[in-house]
Amino acid sequence: MRGGAGAYPERMRAALSLLADACCVLAFVVIGRASHSDGESLAGVASTAWPFLAGLACGEVAARAWRQPLALVPAGAGAWLGAVVVGQALRVLAGQGTAPAFIVVSLLFLGLFLLGWRVAARRVLRASGRA
Secondary structure: OOOOOOOHHHHHHHHHHHHHHHHHHHHHHHHHHHHOOOOOOOOOHHHHHHHHHHHHHHHHHHHOOOOOOOHHHHHHHHHHHHHHHHHHHHHHHHHOOHHHHHHHHHHHHHHHEEEEEEHHHHHHHHHHOOO
């Protein structure tokens, strides 16, 4: 629905989806930094997170994720691949570097989380009759 009474829940679902995606990326960054003893300072987290968050935004826009925020394709796949592909490219351009193992870990972690929460949310909504 566009406009009217049904628009608020759609906008809210889209906004919450974007928030959930950003939280997944931030979890990836914080866990990664902690596992490498890089610390959890706000500046350090922001420095590591911005390429992935920018990539996430690119993926969300390219997939028009706000239209079907819980869909695995295109929203989930767009968020996942944008965060990883654009995020890794931005890391290289910013001089932060990357490594094959890091690319694999980012693909696996972000794929599991960015697609996984959508699968879980769809199951909950389907079980409650609100899908």
